[in-house]
Amino acid sequence: METLRRAVHFVPGANDKMLARSIDLAADTLVLDLEDSVTPDNKHSARKTVTEWLQKVDFKGRERMVRMNPLDTPWGVADLEATMAGRPHSYMVPKVRTFADVEKIDSILSGLEKQYGYPDREVKLLLLATETPQGLLNIKDLGLHPRVDSMSWGAEDLSAAIGARRNRDERGEFLEVFRYARIMTLLAATAASVQPIDTVYVNIKDPDGCRRDCIEGAWMGFTGKITIHPSQIEIVNEVFSPSAQEIADAEELLAAFDENRKAGRMAFTFRGEMVDVPHLTRARRVLEIARRTAGR
Numbered sequence: 001m002e003t004l005r006r007a008v009h010f011v012p013g014a015n016d017k018m019l020a021r022s023i024d025l026a027a028d029t030l031v032l033d034l035e036d037s038v039t040p041d042n043k044h045s046a047r048k049t050v051t052e053w054l055q056k057v058d059f060k061g062r063e064r065m066v067r068m069n070p071l072d073t074p075w076g077v078a079d080l081e082a083t084m085a086g087r088p089h090s091y092m093v094p095k096v097r098t099f100a101d102v103e104k105i106d107s108i109l110s111g112l113e114k115q116y117g118y119p120d121r122e123v124k125l126l127l128l129a130t131e132t133p134q135g136l137l138n139i140k141d142l143g144l145h146p147r148v149d150s151m152s153w154g155a156e157d158l159s160a161a162i163g164a165r166r167n168r169d170e171r172g173e174f175l176e177v178f179r180y181a182r183i184m185t186l187l188a189a190t191a192a193s194v195q196p197i198d199t200v201y202v203n204i205k206d207p208d209g210c211r212r213d214c215i216e217g218a219w220m221g222f223t224g225k226i227t228i229h230p231s232q233i234e235i236v237n238e239v240f241s242p243s244a245q246e247i248a249d250a251e252e253l254l255a256a257f258d259e260n261r262k263a264g265r266m267a268f269t270f271r272g273e274m275v276d277v278p279h280l281t282r283a284r285r286v287l288e289i290a291r292r293t294a295g296r
Contacts, residue, residue, distance in 0.1 A: 003063055003089070003124070004292045005029050005150060006224040007236040008197055010067070012037035014046035019053060027233050028224070029063040034079050035070070035094055043075045047082045054086025065126065067092040071101055077108060084112040090124040090149070095157065097134040102127070102145045109147070124149040126197065129188065130181040131157035139184050143192030150195035152226060153185040156202065172209055186221055198222040204229040214239035223289075242290045250283035250290075257283075 009027035013034045038046040066088045069075035130136040130153040155167040155178045167178045189196035198217035201210040225236045260268045267276040
């Protein structure tokens with residue numbers, strides 16, 4: 001997990017005012033969007049604007065990610081060719097269908113990296129892996145490409161692609177096929193040792209619902225979440241960062257492991273529960289994330 005990603009925040013790719021506001025937000029990643037927030041007539045001008053942002057704007061240490069248009073549109077390849085001049089850190093790839101899609105993007109980026117003097121495969125990919133039914137069916141292999149370092153999923157585009165009338169029930173819970181997409185994204189990402197990033201919470205006027213969604217995602221194993229409104233960023237960062245109590249518990253557990261290891265034990269009772277190596281792994285992960293969020 002080289003790049004810390006909790007809040008991965010969308011910025012419309014043709015809106016200078018929204019970019020200016022976003023620079024001072026607490027998001028770990030700013031996603032300069034060339035896809036859904038840009039009309040077909042404005043694709044070229046938005047691409048030019050985003051490239052200039054990348055070249056001239058101080059992003060104050062935040063990851064600079066570009067959401068390109070899908071490969072099977074007239075704009076996807078041109079997005080890569082233009083914006084690589086601005087040296088982005090990564091691309092968000094929408095509507096991935098097959099491993100061949102990832103290979104094609106990798107081939108294009110490899111040529112551009114040579115052209116602009118990047119180290120080989122320095123630019124990474126965050127795949128939106130369930131926005132098409134084909135992508136969901138092929139998801140187990142998509143995170144295995146060496147350029148991919150994170151995966152997320154999309155309920156809205158998948159809804160449209162399969163003809164679903166809605167993706168949540170009357171209680172706000174995801175319907176079965178969308179729960180499956182969420183679970184498969186998590187498993188595919190962690191099987192490939194890349195970051196699993198949870199999808200957006202679209203109701204920007206429901207902070208309590210957003211918090212519940214974040215908590216469930218964090219419990220499952222997601223490491224961050226895509227945000228679409230500034231009000232969501234603080235919630236996401238809080239939930240996906242270890243609390244003071246979690247840090248204290250992890251430190252106490254590691255100390256207990258050290259003591260028991262000296263006695264030749266890796267399984268023992270801690271606070272009335274049996275613990276062993278998986279608990280040690282989780283505690284170390286909590287402390288690593290805490291270390292990396294301390295300066296954010």
